Amino acid sequence: MNAITDEGLMRAVGVDAEQVVTELLKILPAHCVLSRKEDSRPYECDGLSLYRSVPMAVVLPETEKQIQDVLLTCRRLNVPVVARGAGTGLSGGAMPHAQGVLLGLAKLNKIKRIDAAAAIAVVEPGVRNLAVSEAVAPYGLYYAPDPSSQIACTIGGNVAENSGGVHCLKYGLTIHNVLKVRMITIDGDIVELGSLAPDSPGPDLLSVFVGSEGMLGVVTEVTLKLTPKPALARVIMASFDDVEDASRAVSEIIAAGIIPAGLEMMDKQATQMVEPFVKAGYDTEAAAILLCESDGAVEEVADEVARMEAVFQRVGATKLQVSESESQRLLFWAGRKNAFPAAGRVSPDYYCMDGTIPRRSLGQVLNAITAMETQFNLRCANVFHAGDGNLHPLIMFDSNSADEVLRAEDFGAAILELCVEVGGTITGEHGVGMEKINQMCVQFSRDELDKFLGVKRAFDPATLLNPEKVVPTLARCAEYGKMHVHGGVLPFANLPRF
Amino acid sequence: MNAITDEGLMRAVGVDAEQVVTELLKILPAHCVLSRKEDSRPYECDGLSLYRSVPMAVVLPETEKQIQDVLLTCRRLNVPVVARGAGTGLSGGAMPHAQGVLLGLAKLNKIKRIDAAAAIAVVEPGVRNLAVSEAVAPYGLYYAPDPSSQIACTIGGNVAENSGGVHCLKYGLTIHNVLKVRMITIDGDIVELGSLAPDSPGPDLLSVFVGSEGMLGVVTEVTLKLTPKPALARVIMASFDDVEDASRAVSEIIAAGIIPAGLEMMDKQATQMVEPFVKAGYDTEAAAILLCESDGAVEEVADEVARMEAVFQRVGATKLQVSESESQRLLFWAGRKNAFPAAGRVSPDYYCMDGTIPRRSLGQVLNAITAMETQFNLRCANVFHAGDGNLHPLIMFDSNSADEVLRAEDFGAAILELCVEVGGTITGEHGVGMEKINQMCVQFSRDELDKFLGVKRAFDPATLLNPEKVVPTLARCAEYGKMHVHGGVLPFANLPRF
Known part of the structure; x- marks a missing residue:
């Protein structure tokens, strides 16, 4: 066991912002360095605005050589560096370090x-x-x-x-x-x-x-x-009067050997939220709808759509509608893709989670989330990549109420920890970032976190790149105080556990 | 730069075989430890018999706990460990370490x-x-x-x-x-x-x-x-009177948006070697044949086979034959899968290479290999996963002639280095093992090799697991004396290189 202590990750930041800016201006043209608070402020958070921090400086290099010089300078000064693309991330991964440099890559856009x-x-x-x-x-x-x-x-x-x-x-x-x-x-x-x-x-x-x-x-x-580009793509909208049936349909599609181009689920809360905004033509009476896309050659799509419809009928779909034109297909997707802004219309704030679970647990987890709505007294719409088992519950709250903020955070943590319990993960595609760093303590054992830190140090021995994110220190896990509950669904009872 | 010196990888092996066996017998039942030379001899090599070495002991644990005890014991004694499955590997990856323990996993077969x-x-x-x-x-x-x-x-x-x-x-x-x-x-x-x-x-x-x-x-x-399991699978055998046409057909199939279940190429040397042995029904007059499989639902296969045939005709196939039955399909594949034993019938020895190249370079590389046959005065049959660009040239030689062995090795190295030059890699699926460790110096830069070693140490700080394989030390690269020729096909001329 190579235990990592917090000491190993600590650094003495011995330089102030002024010194850092002076050094950066030696290697970058002046227009590539932002050092005034009002210029740096727009970079204080990414798409997860819960976490904000203004960096000592923002640099916007224009060449690979400049990026290299920035990194070498920060290494020499022992200053953290956080890289940033467009800042659309949803887990605080691009949130700047207050004692660090924010490295914006927007100008390298060729x-x-x-x-x-x-x-x-x-x-x-x-x-x-x-x-x-x-x-x-x-x-x-x-x-x-x-x-x-x-x-x-x-x-x-x-x-x-x-x-x-x-x-x-x-x-x-x-x-x-x-x-x-x-x-x-x-x-x-x-x-x-x-x-x-x-x-x-x-x-x-x-x-x-x-x-x-x-x-x-x-x-x-x-x-x-x-x-x-496929010659043709068509989407089936399938309605179900029970979330469990819709979940079962997802598993049955995959079990039939069909890999849809997309397989998304939205529950009634989600369709009723989206439909007035997008007018996608969704069945807002259904307990849940699935959007299931087939793409490929014309004959292939005809054949696959027929096979998909047969599965949906067998599992008890109450209504099936196949897109008749490319514009209708895009409209079906527009509703799904605008679910987040739609949530912004009906609630002052929303918190989008990103857990992933085995497809077979979809029904169970959705029912548990419904029960949590009562427990935390907050609404939650479910919009997600059902085919991947990747949930995006949208917890609605009002950030003006400190109590609602706390309940929303607890609701989110409870969903993620349930995901781990059923054998899933705390993030499907949004990353760990700042947001889920505590849940990493639940997802992984001490030895497993050690391996992550070892790989980190193989590339970044001084832990200057995006520090204090993604992989928690053992001290943080001890403080969070939740147990590692690895591998919920698979019985490994015959093996010793450590 | 975190330069790794050879010193960092050295170990003092301070224990002898007897001591190792004594310690192993404390944690394993006697029937799980082989220590006599005649018992260990069968483990001296894997499928690449060029490299042989008898370990200090062979252990055949029966439980996870026993594996853990073996590893902890070897760690304590500072003794290398090489794990082994069935020993069918083709790059010497499972060759034992002479001062180490061979850890066979065959008994964990549930x-x-x-x-x-x-x-x-x-x-x-x-x-x-x-x-x-x-x-x-x-x-x-x-x-x-x-x-x-x-x-x-x-x-x-x-x-x-x-x-x-x-x-x-x-x-x-x-x-x-x-x-x-x-x-x-x-x-x-x-x-x-x-x-x-x-x-x-x-x-x-x-x-x-x-x-x-x-x-x-x-x-x-x-x-x-x-x-x-797909409902149906059919294979097209397409003949070409030019290897370049066959290579172009491979690219055109992929460019048409078709992902065949398998897409293999065999040149004339290969079909003429295989046909008398397997009687697969190959066109032995063609310069090259492609085997192209479609699988899926019945209607999908019919449609896809028609699209594949159209591509082959357009690119100039001289003959097309589609398997008419499952037994004929299996026969088409039997020829391909028995190419290695067939080589063993016509040549005392053969050396199977495993380079991978971008599909677009297939024709160029095959022609270069033909030229190398003259240069090294050895025959080479080409049988390969064309769809993946994964070559398996079979260099035929006689191991009784020291000169032929040397020429075969040089021929192989020349093929692998050509693969790197056109933007490919030195191994597709057989691994680096012992065999291609020198070519790793050609494939990767010093900084890149450093990162591999860093990851290695994150898991195995004492470098006891399968040491001296896969990742070469810098000293070894210096001795091999060949240059890193990274990224041949893509022009990065506008970027600084290090």
Whole structure:
């Protein structure tokens, strides 16, 4: 056991903001350094506005060499660095460190190369997700991962968070659509991870890097895998008068060997919240609806839609509607993709959770969340990637009430800990960041957290990159005081446990 | 830069074999410890018989607790440990360390749990790959990765090597079909990596572990993802009178948005070698044949086969034949899967390489290999996972001629280094092991190798697990004297290089 103590992660920050800015101005043009509070303020949080902090300085480098110089300078001064894309993250991962530098990558926004024959694009980290698909559309290609924030979020941020989206059930997460990453460590080492081949020799450091939430290095270039646009896509909207039936339908679709392009569930609270806003044509009387997409060649889609409909009927769908046109299909998705803003219309504030559970536990967990609504006296709409078992409960509260804020946080923690209990995880695609760092103590054992910290130090021995996030120290876990409840659903009773 | 010196990897092995065996007998029953040379000899090599070494002792534990005790004992005595499944690996990864203990996992061969509804199986590491598919067949399921050695190789070995197979183009490598791994570090820590959900919080240590070739820990339990058996599968055999046309057909199939269940190429040398042996019905007059499989629902297969045929015709296939029955389909594959034994029939020895290249470079690399046949004066048959760009050139030689052995090794090294030059990798699915450790110096920069070593130490600070394999020390690279030629095909001319 290589126990990590908090001492090992402590640093003496011996420099003040003025000194840091002076050093940064030696390596960057003046317009790339923001040091006045009013200029830095817009960077104080990401999409999770619960956590805010103004950094000592914001730097906006324009070249890879400048990024390297910033990292080497911060390393020398022993100053924390937090990288940031568009700041659309939902777990506080890009929240600045008050004694650190915020490294914005927005200016590195060039698509450097498109190779349509090989179906790859080489892009800088600040390129927006949707901009990639727009640029490669003339070649009949697109970039598959489509987080709801895709109009704004950047590829660098997607890499940091291993972002998903409504189509990741079939097309995978970011890790499945990234071939190579070029990045710089805090020591200024330029490292390329991955390759154009399907597998790389040696331990797979690309997979460790994608989703490492800015803890290991700063991305300077990403080689993306592009996907041919399908000839046709159609969405089935299936209504159910019982959430458990809808959940069972999800498992049955997968058990039938069908991998839908998307398979999303929304409960009645969610459809009734969204419909007046988007007018997507949702069945607002159903206890839950599923949106199930088939894409591919024309004949394939006809065949797959028929098979999907048969499953839904067998499981007891009360109503089935198949999109008749591309505009209707997009409208069905528009309702789903606008669920968060719709929540913002009906509640002063909402708190979006991101637990993942085995699909078989969907019904059980949804019923438990309903019971929690009474327990915490707060409403919760459920909108989620059902095919992945990735829940996005939207807890509605009013941040003007300190009591409601506390109840919302407790409600969220209770959902996440239930996810772990049924064999799931505390985050599907939004990352741990600041938000779920306590739940990491529940998800992982002391020995497992040790391994994360060991890998962290292999890349960042001084723990300067995005410190105090993602992986909790043992002291923090002791303080949080909740037990590790690993591996709920699988009985390992015949093995010793430590 | 955190330069790793060779000193950091050195150990003082201060104990002799007798002392090691004495200590092992304190924690294991006598029948689980082999210490006589004649008993250990069968473990001296794996499938790559070029490298042999007899260990100080072989242990064959029967429980997880015994594995943990072995590891803790070896850690205390500072003795290297090499884990072994069935010993079918092709890169010397399971070759014992002469001053170490060989840890055989064959006795942990129980399938502990099958959950057909969730499509998962929980197995011990010594379970054979094919035994999983056999056990779950009654539920209409199978385990997708199918290395050619699947009748003998174990799941633990598959995890160590991230094994593939002819169907991994569509169904993924081992990493894509493993949900969780339970493993023990050299310090006796029991660690579970991954989860039943599609993604896990924190850096993805499961992906780093799968394919780490026994360097990070010893697997004691694996949770596998099972796949529903398709209703139908058919194979097209397409003939081409030019290897470049066949290579282009591979790219065109993928560019058409088709993901075949398998897409394999064999050149004329290979078909002429295999046909007399297997009588698979191959077109032995063609310069190359492709085997292209479609699987799925009956209507889907009909549609996809038609689309595949259209692509092949457009690219200039001289002959197309579609399997008419399941037995003919299996016969088409039998030829491919028996290519290695067929090579053994026509040549005293053969050396199977495993480079991976971008699909677009297939034609260029195959032509270069043909030129190398003249240069090294040795024959080479090409049989490979074309869809993945994963080459398996079979270099034929006679090990009774020292000169032929040297030429075969140089031929192999030249192929691998060409793979790196065109942007590929030195290994696709067979691992680095002993065999390709020098080529790692060509594939990766000093800073990149440093990161591998850092991750290694995060799990195994004393570098006792499978030492001196996979990741070369800097001293070894200096001695090998070949340059790192990273990222051949992509022009990064506008970025500084280090």
